[in-house]
Amino acid sequence: MGLPKTSLRLMVNVYWKVFPAVKQELDYWKKRAATIPDQELQTQALASLETKRFHCQGGAVYALLAGDKWREAIRFIVAYQTISDYLDNLCDRSTSLDPDDFRLLHQSMVDALVPENDMQDYYRLRDERADHSYLTDLVQTCRKIISTLDNYEEIYDHLLRLNQLYCDLQVHKHVRPEERIPRLQKWYQEECGGQAKLSWYEFSAAAGSTLGIFCLVSYSLGRRIPAELAERIRRGYFPYMQGLHILLDYYIDQQEDIEEADLNFCSFYDNQAYMRSRLAFFIEQANNQTRNLPDPRFHEMVQQGLIGLYLGDPKASKLSGGQKMTKQLLRISGGSTWFFHWNTKVYYRLKRIN
Template sequence: MLSHVPTTSVTLMTAVYRKIFPAVKTELQKWESRAKQIPNNELRTQALASIASKRFHCQGGAVFALLAGERWKEAVRFIVAYQTISDYLDNLCDRSTSLDPNDFRLLHQSMEDALSPGNSVKDYYQLREDQEDGNYLIDLVETCQDVIRNTENKEHMRIHLINLEDMYANLQIHKHVILEERIPRLTKWYERNKVKVPTLTWYEFAAAAGSTLGIFCLLSYALSGRLDKKLAEAIYDSYFPYMQGLHILLDYFIDQQEDKEEGDLNFCDYYPSKEKMKERFTFFINQTDNRVRKLPDAKFHKMVHHGLVGLYLGDMKVKTLDSGHEIAKDLLKISGNRARFFNMNTKIYYKLSKNKNAV
């Protein structure tokens, strides 16, 4: 049984390694087995690649299952399926020959349908050449629908789930079209929404839209039976835009060199200076601290927040960045001891993994 929400870094890591990661591994093995059966070669390749290279997204997201009480396994089931859809579609949009925004929109309709048990599944590949996936994407969608269908008080979270998903889908659509249209589309989208996020730039808003953390938090509280309208609103306001923005900005931060080599869009490139970027990251860290302390299980949410800082800045890619070490050192100092704890654990994990692979 796993019903107690961790309140310390040690109890959190113990629950994650003993309960959450093994459950995630089981779910991912199931979806990997299904992906191997996809008839179309391109779809099969991208499905397997997304699981192989992005499984840490599922592991990180599944930490929120600790909020679901005795129904934590159902939370893991949903989180792995939903995150697998996200990572699979990201691969299809990022690495496919299609640059059609209508194709990307139809593909991402699957993410809205996954959050809406009343929606019927569709032919999500209708606007692209590669189509036959042996019902892989539909099965992922229906798995998510099944969990939500059996969740009490789901009406309290629906509007927030759909708002978060809509922003996520729009980001993916705008950032994957032809190169010349990407920035104009992203800035126009921001102009239509900046009244909601007056403290953010267009690229910070785009980053905040690109995280699934708020969705996982809402779903897990709903499964626990504790979610009401007031809590749903508090979660949305606590996670969007600052927690989610920090999450994705850190992700882009460590990928700067990699994205430069690949010619991919990176939101950190739009800060006018390294000093300004560090200043804005500090702003996101402080704002997230202020927001999450108002939630129940505030210690857990703070650990997730500081865990993001520690985990991302512990990535080996930080060493490849100009001023990377100095910026990471300053941000860890601002975030405090918990962030340093997770940072140290991340570095140990990478070191052990490297030694294991060298044997």
């Protein structure tokens, strides 16, 4: 599968190749989840596959970087993202508020990237444990793909760094509500000190994306990448591309998170104008970083696709000031962003009709 050079060609690849392959993988995991004996674990597994399937669909665009091994890349991306979404549900919607439980659950995401690690009883610190090997099968699927990489040593440190940030965030943001912000602020100080150009909540958002991991693994499936390039890819995605991804996700979920009493990083901006200026800053910085990557046009289209996708969601226009925010950010992003935005809006209209 050649790497698309235009937004139209990208969408053709996504709709006709990527999405059908993602559906096939998700259908398999949905059947596996339905066999989970514990009712609570089954509920959360099935809910994550149903309500967060677009995470797998969006992440799987990186499979195009894997060349002839794009199906292997999709298998890894879907399995890894499914672990992420399942654990997010277990921490966010289930029965525990124990940070040690959350840390142990997320050790599965580390083990998914390190085939030589011993597997663990990831449910050891919670009451619900019988999952018919669902989580360990997801981990093993990722490990099989990782084990085929020729230059794993070059990307190892970068994968583990991005994974560590992600897992740390998931632990800190899911503890007791009164502990969340102090823990996140302390973590931010430990990681960044006073040097960062980001606030604690922007840093937290950047840590919450899996895009850099998908990019590194997909590239490594398709070619040998030297250590210098692996570092450039990590820096190209963290913090700005990943931060833009998650801030947009939080932006459109503001009303839902108020109703569910969930932590939303966009709620910490002083006002709409300041939030708009910071999102514009992330767009600018992500543009600057992705220009230094191989295949810069592809990464530019991914960024524009993220903006068009999230701002094309009906939830965006229902927010206070949402239409104004959308127009200004689309204008700043330019290029193919309008195409992806229009495409997303048509998709939601057709979905509503059907």
